[in-house]
Amino acid sequence: MSYSSKLIEQAVEALATLPGIGRKTALRLALHLVKQPPEHTEAFAQALLQMRREIRECSVCHNISDTEVCSICADGRRDRSIICVVEGIRDVMAIEETGQYRGLYHVLGGLISPIEGVGPADLQIETLVQRVGQGEVKEVLLALSPTIEGDTTQHYIARQLADKGVRLTTIARGVSFGGELEYADELTLGRSIVGRLPLQTRFGEGGD
Amino acid sequence: MSYSSKLIEQAVEALATLPGIGRKTALRLALHLVKQPPEHTEAFAQALLQMRREIRECSVCHNISDTEVCSICADGRRDRSIICVVEGIRDVMAIEETGQYRGLYHVLGGLISPIEGVGPADLQIETLVQRVGQGEVKEVLLALSPTIEGDTTQHYIARQLADKGVRLTTIARGVSFGGELEYADELTLGRSIVGRLPLQTRFGEGGD
Numbered sequence: 001m002s003y004s005s006k007l008i009e010q011a012v013e014a015l016a017t018l019p020g021i022g023r024k025t026a027l028r029l030a031l032h033l034v035k036q037p038p039e040h041t042e043a044f045a046q047a048l049l050q051m052r053r054e055i056r057e058c059s060v061c062h063n064i065s066d067t068e069v070c071s072i073c074a075d076g077r078r079d080r081s082i083i084c085v086v087e088g089i090r091d092v093m094a095i096e097e098t099g100q101y102r103g104l105y106h107v108l109g110g111l112i113s114p115i116e117g118v119g120p121a122d123l124q125i126e127t128l129v130q131r132v133g134q135g136e137v138k139e140v141l142l143a144l145s146p147t148i149e150g151d152t153t154q155h156y157i158a159r160q161l162a163d164k165g166v167r168l169t170t171i172a173r174g175v176s177f178g179g180e181l182e183y184a185d186e187l188t189l190g191r192s193i194v195g196r197l198p199l200q201t202r203f204g205e206g207g208d
Numbered sequence: 209m210s211y212s213s214k215l216i217e218q219a220v221e222a223l224a225t226l227p228g229i230g231r232k233t234a235l236r237l238a239l240h241l242v243k244q245p246p247e248h249t250e251a252f253a254q255a256l257l258q259m260r261r262e263i264r265e266c267s268v269c270h271n272i273s274d275t276e277v278c279s280i281c282a283d284g285r286r287d288r289s290i291i292c293v294v295e296g297i298r299d300v301m302a303i304e305e306t307g308q309y310r311g312l313y314h315v316l317g318g319l320i321s322p323i324e325g326v327g328p329a330d331l332q333i334e335t336l337v338q339r340v341g342q343g344e345v346k347e348v349l350l351a352l353s354p355t356i357e358g359d360t361t362q363h364y365i366a367r368q369l370a371d372k373g374v375r376l377t378t379i380a381r382g383v384s385f386g387g388e389l390e391y392a393d394e395l396t397l398g399r400s401i402v403g404r405l406p407l408q409t410r411f412g413e414g415g416d
Contacts, residue, residue, distance in 0.1 A: 004271070004273075004279050004301075004304060005273060005274050005278075007258060007259040007263050008259060008263070010258065011255050011259040013255065014251065014252045014256060015252075020236070021237075025228070027301075028227065028228070029227070030259065031297065033256060033259070034260065038260050041256055041259075041260035042260075044225065045253035046253075047218045048219050048222060048223075048238075048252070049250065050215060051219040051238065051242070052241055052249035052250075053246065054215055055215050064213055064216065065212075065213065071213070089239065092212070093212075096212060
């Protein structure tokens with residue numbers, strides 16, 4: 001594209017470094033900013049700069065945080081006896097979104113992957129073991145992806161925590177709500193049969 | 209979405225003001241910036257700020273420009289006897305991209321639209337008449353959209369320039385290259401028959 005403007009070109013280059021933003025979209029975004037009052041771009045850039053300059057890792061759970069200890073770890077109303085172990089910060093957001101979990105988190109920052117050269121020492125596993133060793137924790141919920149890397153990491157962590165006297169759990173796998181059986185993949189459907197649950201009826205016939 | 213971080217939330221709000229960027233995409237972009245080194249966000253924001261602070265309108269053609277007079281108007285190799293009149297800066301980019309035009313431009317900054325309350329005085333029409341009045345220009349090529357607003361604007365400009373002794377032209381309309389006849393809309397196909405051209409053969413039978 002011929003921009004006839006070095007300034008536009010530089011802005012397009014910058015915007016096109018964002019994931020999923022090609023040069024055509026980047027141009028559209030740049031021209032949008034040009035059409036808005038200058039204060040808009042100032043506020044826009046300031047929000048991004050402030051985020052990048054001030055964001056840090058929570059010293060307890062390694063989630064992203066605005067402060068030394070994140071708002072979840074600092075929240076006195078959260079259940080401190082359970083830690084949910086996740087791969088990354090987006091998993092924390094997804095689980096928080098459900099509103100079903102009131103415990104704490106531990107963000108590993110990745111999964112063990114010999115192929116990509118990621119070993120246990122590259123992840124926040126040692127710090128998890130230390131947290132658990134402090135005695136307050138009674139349950140560790142492993143919420144990792146059902147991949148080779150996820151399973152490897154899960155096994156490694158389970159071994160590390162074997163003698164700590166905590167209950168180890170993992171999130172339930174099965175056919176999604178609203179999902180039709182015929183469209184579920186074989187592995188998920190198979191696991192949902194192996195891990196079948198007693199039917200909960202209103203008459204109290206089942207139970208867990 | 210529960211961000212558990214005011215900084216992320218502010219960045220997401222800012223990114224989501226961009227056209228076509230929803231909150232989910234904005235979050236993905238914000239987390240991408242967080243994962244990159246801080247220098248990346250600094251350079252990113254700087255490119256946008258510099259563009260917005262320094263970009264201006266060319267004082268001659270009203271295209272966006274890095275300088276008082278834009279690089280096209282300042283280019284001595286361009287044909288100064290022809291001015292292409294367009295609605296906006298993206299049209300300039302599109303025409304430049306073709307590599308088929310070596311004249312100058314004039315950006316109106318919109319089209320006459322009584323419905324949207326845009327009159328001739330809101331557009332760069334008076335400045336076009338002045339440019340043409342300076343005598344160097346021999347042809348004005350009107351490259352406006354084939355809409356009611358485009359046609360209205362075209363007529364208005366044509367009337368303003370009627371006594372200036374310049375040739376008025378408009379871009380050719382017809383079935384696009386590679387376009388199949390059966391898929392062309394009736395108006396375009398109809399116009400392409402009314403405005404049919406002599407066939408240019410290798411034997412020089414036709415000609416324009």
